[in-house]
Amino acid sequence: MATAAAISLSPSPQIRRLSASIATPIRSISSLHFDSLRSNSSSLRNPSIRVSASSMRVGTPEKISTASFLDRRESGFLHFVKYHGLGNDFILVDNRDSAEPRITPEQAVKLCDRNFGIGADGVIFAMSGVNGTDYTMRIFNSDGSEPEMCGNGVRCFARFIAELENLYGKQSFTVHTGAGLIVPEIQEDGKVKVDMGEPILKASNVPTKLPANKDQAVVKSDLNVDGVIWNVTCVSMGNPHCVTFGNQESQNLTVDELNLAVVGPKFEHHEMFPARTNTEFVEVVSHEHLKMRVWERGAGATLACGTGACAVVVAAVLEGRAGRSCTVDLPGGPLDIEWKEEDNHVYMTGPAEVVFYGSVAV
Numbered sequence: 001m002a003t004a005a006a007i008s009l010s011p012s013p014q015i016r017r018l019s020a021s022i023a024t025p026i027r028s029i030s031s032l033h034f035d036s037l038r039s040n041s042s043s044l045r046n047p048s049i050r051v052s053a054s055s056m057r058v059g060t061p062e063k064i065s066t067a068s069f070l071d072r073r074e075s076g077f078l079h080f081v082k083y084h085g086l087g088n089d090f091i092l093v094d095n096r097d098s099a100e101p102r103i104t105p106e107q108a109v110k111l112c113d114r115n116f117g118i119g120a121d122g123v124i125f126a127m128s129g130v131n132g133t134d135y136t137m138r139i140f141n142s143d144g145s146e147p148e149m150c151g152n153g154v155r156c157f158a159r160f161i162a163e164l165e166n167l168y169g170k171q172s173f174t175v176h177t178g179a180g181l182i183v184p185e186i187q188e189d190g191k192v193k194v195d196m197g198e199p200i201l202k203a204s205n206v207p208t209k210l211p212a213n214k215d216q217a218v219v220k221s222d223l224n225v226d227g228v229i230w231n232v233t234c235v236s237m238g239n240p241h242c243v244t245f246g247n248q249e250s251q252n253l254t255v256d257e258l259n260l261a262v263v264g265p266k267f268e269h270h271e272m273f274p275a276r277t278n279t280e281f282v283e284v285v286s287h288e289h290l291k292m293r294v295w296e297r298g299a300g301a302t303l304a305c306g307t308g309a310c311a312v313v314v315a316a317v318l319e320g321r322a323g324r325s326c327t328v329d330l331p332g333g334p335l336d337i338e339w340k341e342e343d344n345h346v347y348m349t350g351p352a353e354v355v356f357y358g359s360v361a362v
């Protein structure tokens with residue numbers, strides 16, 4: 001099977017070294033016979049033990065101990081677990097022994113590549129807690145930028161920590177993120193409910209340069225995108241979101257008809273968003289049911305965005321389109337979102353699943 005030949009070499013020696021080393025994981029990962037992980041962890045010590053990509057079957061590695069796999073510390077290798085939350089997928093790295101991410105943003109870009117790498121929307125690092133929190137979560141987007149928060153990612157993070165620490169049943173953790181304190185709770189059914197904190201509406205803190213209303217928020221404002229006037233509401237869930245339900249041509253979007261790849265980047269890089277933005281395009285199905293597609297800052301079209309779904313419910317309430325408790329359908333599946341009146345916090349509930357375990361030479 002071709003491996004190294006498929007790797008494009010970059011000009012800088014550092015990146016060249018990385019490119020060459022990625023040749024190993026591509027062969028290893030594509031050749032892992034996932035069912036073998038259940039009963040024979042020796043295949044992990046020698047991932048090329050099974051070399052037939054055509055025989056690859058993906059199974060959930062129920063019996064393997066994540067902790068013992070990730071405990072291995074051969075220099076030059078990064079052991080990871082790939083997770084997804086409704087198809088929003090991440091490479092999870094045990095980084096509890098260091099205050100710096102174990103790979104660089106440039107390496108993250110390579111690993112996230114869906115053709116030449118592992119393939120993911122981002123890399124998440126599980127680190128020790130600070131200021132009394134249990135853990136710290138950091139994340140690199142697939143373009144190497146570092147966002148403040150990731151909703152689907154923090155659900156995966158909670159399940160990853162539970163695996164690392166051999167914890168079962170209901171568990172909750174305090175997690176320090178760039179968006180402040182986030183509290184995920186693993187429920188008995190395996191889903192994760194996350195206290196996502198309070199939404200930020202003050203325009204300058206979202207941040208957006210769009211003119212704010214008297215409450216300093218941007219709600220149902222006009223945004224000119226290449227001559228089309230969109231109605232947008234801007235919400236930060238620690239990271240910036242621009243939520244739209246329609247434009248001058250179509251007051252109520254049919255999201256399946258959108259050409260996301262064309263319109264998404266125009267929002268992301270719009271001059272009104274100094275830190276770029278995530279954008280959610282939303283269709284109101286009913287007062288408790290919304291459907292959205294997302295263009296993520298630094299990752300493009302993804303199958304789901306947890307912070308985005310939270311921002312959508314906040315925007316829908318502010319625009320009087322929906323109630324505080326909604327099911328939000330994303331391309332990868334539904335999330336339950338509640339913006340609680342009592343504490344002003346947004347709560348998100350949804351799944352997080354292991355996809356596979358792997359090692360890459362870095």
Ligand SMILES: N[C@@H](CCC[C@H](N)C(=O)O)C(=O)O
Nearest residue numbers: 147150151152239305306307
């Ligand atoms: N998919 C995530 C959001 C990840 C960060 C985002 N791309 C950004 O740059 O803000 C989620 O589930 O929230």
